[in-house]
Amino acid sequence: MATILVTGGTGLVGKALCKALQERGYDIIILTRKIKPIAQNPQLADRIRYAEWNVDAQTIDKDAIAKADYIVHLAGAGVAEKRWTKKRKKEIIDSRVKSGQLIVESLRSIPNKVKAVIAASAIGWYGADLSLNHSAEGMGSGIRKFIESDFSSDDFLGQTCKKWEENTEPVNQMGKRLVKLRIGIVLSKEGGALREFIKPLKFGVAAILGNGKQMVSWIHIDDLVSMFITSVENEHISGVYNAVAPAPVSNKELTLQLAKSRKKFYLPFYVPSFILKLILGEMSVEILKSATVSSAKIQQAGFSFRFPDIKTAIQHS
Numbered sequence: 336m337a338t339i340l341v342t343g344g345t346g347l348v349g350k351a352l353c354k355a356l357q358e359r360g361y362d363i364i365i366l367t368r369k370i371k372p373i374a375q376n377p378q379l380a381d382r383i384r385y386a387e388w389n390v391d392a393q394t395i396d397k398d399a400i401a402k403a404d405y406i407v408h409l410a411g412a413g414v415a416e417k418r419w420t421k422k423r424k425k426e427i428i429d430s431r432v433k434s435g436q437l438i439v440e441s442l443r444s445i446p447n448k449v450k451a452v453i454a455a456s457a458i459g460w461y462g463a464d465l466s467l468n469h470s471a472e473g474m475g476s477g478i479r480k481f482i483e484s485d486f487s488s489d490d491f492l493g494q495t496c497k498k499w500e501e502n503t504e505p506v507n508q509m510g511k512r513l514v515k516l517r518i519g520i521v522l523s524k525e526g527g528a529l530r531e532f533i534k535p536l537k538f539g540v541a542a543i544l545g546n547g548k549q550m551v552s553w554i555h556i557d558d559l560v561s562m563f564i565t566s567v568e569n570e571h572i573s574g575v576y577n578a579v580a581p582a583p584v585s586n587k588e589l590t591l592q593l594a595k596s597r598k599k600f601y602l603p604f605y606v607p608s609f610i611l612k613l614i615l616g617e618m619s620v621e622i623l624k625s626a627t628v629s630s631a632k633i634q635q636a637g638f639s640f641r642f643p644d645i646k647t648a649i650q651h652s
């Protein structure tokens with residue numbers, strides 16, 4: 336069976352992906368900054384080994400590159416983990432730019448049999464919807480969804496995604512297949528955005544952010560994992576694809592659906608934008624901004640979603 340080298344395989348998406356790849360019989364090498372296998376995921380011990388790289392020093396385990404048939408590149412400093420100070424912004428960019436460079440350089444200099452590189456990117460590429468012309472329920476009314484050929488936004492995440500995606504471009508020139516998945520907000524019970532949305536519910540509060548009309552382009556983690564596997568296994572998948580479910584929802588709808596699924600009684604509460612700006616600083620734009628992104632391209636390529644709507648996605652999260 337083929338060997339898949341997964342960078343960032345210790346993260347939220349990586350853990351779920353490695354488990355699914357293992358179940359399909361793939362051998363997996365997780366490329367990590369520091370090997371700590373037992374703490375990571377004991378149930379994955381079989382067929383998974385770890386290798387180290389140092390993105391700043393541009394060093395990598397050569398054997399890991401030599402053994403890989405495919406590379407899935409997920410690594411990058413968490414975008415929503417810490418306040419966006421100047422230092423943190425540099426970390427967010429550098430971890431993606433330098434890791435991409437290291438992969439490309441390694442593929443150039445180390446003899447290898449890698450057939451394809453499947454790289455993560457984000458819908459932050461697009462920036463905000465051009466107008467917030469949504470109905471009160473938050474269903475898009477006449478909003479044009481972002482598609483893969485749209486230009487990158489000038490804002491911080493738009494420019495980060497641009498640099499991130501440009502970095503792996505040379506893979507194409509080496510005659511290897513390159514797939515980039517622009518990932519939306521990942522819904523997983525193991526962590527990420529969903530865990531943050533659920534926290535206020537412990538106190539019986541459904542916290543709607545800002546006016547709640549901003550559109551959220553989300554994806555269930557199981558669908559995202561399938562999309563990565565589909566990208567590995569299908570040669571006709573090549574280039575950029577949005578990794579979002581077909582039905583984006585407003586922040587209000589997402590919050591209320593979540594509240595309904597978790598609690599009998601809850602109190603909807605609007606958290607004013609200025610409070611979010613005070614708490615989160617510049618990062619608040621990410622949760623207040625509307626981003627309506629299309630899933631049509633990956634569907635036209637034959638991908639079908641297990642969780643196309645928010646209700647079923649939340650029920651299974």
Ligand SMILES: NC(=O)c1ccc[n+]([C@@H]2O[C@H](COP(=O)([O-])OP(=O)(O)OC[C@H]3O[C@@H](n4cnc5c(N)ncnc54)[C@H](OP(=O)(O)O)[C@@H]3O)[C@@H](O)[C@H]2O)c1
Binds near residue numbers: 521
């Ligand atoms: N989750 C989402 O909602 C979402 C949405 C859009 C895009 N994405 C993108 O999809 C990818 C995977 O997401 P995720 O949620 O699984 O991320 P995650 O849980 O934060 O994991 C990312 C992994 O990247 C590695 N990493 C962290 N900081 C790094 C640094 N400074 N330099 C090099 N490697 C570093 C870590 O692996 P080691 O500690 O083992 O080195 C970490 O486990 C990320 O690039 C993320 O930006 C995620």
